[in-house]
Amino acid sequence: MTLDELKTYIRDIRDFPKPGIVFKDITPLLTSGPAFQEVVDRIAGRYRGRVDMVLGIESRGFIIGAAVAYALGLGLALVRKPGKLPHERYAARYELEYGSDTLEIHRDALGDRSRVLIVDDLLATGGTASAAIELVRRLDGDVVACAFIIELAFLKGRTRLATDDVFSLITYAGE
Secondary structure, X not given: OOHHHHHOOOEEEEOOOOOOOEEEEOHHHHHOHHHXXXXXXXXXXXXXXXXXEEEEEOOHHHHHHHHHHHXXXXXXXXXXXXXXOOOOEEEEEEEEOOEEEEEEEEOOOOOOOOEEEEEEEEEOOOHHHHHHHHHHHXXXXXXXXXXXXXXXXXXXXXXXXXXXXXXXXXXXXXX
């Protein structure tokens, strides 16, 4: 499946979650077995042998991250919104394109694994992924790369990420 074909599985939802935002909805991609498999295979193939843990960002990053971790035979660490993790945790606050939020990670999420692939569905301003990078580093982990299905390049989020390897399957240059 080509990237142009994959792109047909992403729909725009205007004015969600607030006026002026065009939400990139990946649920049609997830409901297509071949499209979902293509996304997972492309990400997993790129990082096979280079990482020993996958980290999924709440919430769509859990879906993609879990599938990538499974394909690589690795574990999955989670970063979640506040109040969702029951054990000792670290927190990082970040700015979104439409507000601010906080992410948390269990202090023992990486165990003795240190080469981490951060996975999420979308890179916009880079705030969420930047907070995830901060949390991995607080656990003495090495962020090998960040991988996304979609990148909104016009928001320049990759410039905020403190890693050399930022991979996006589908890039939108303008709104």
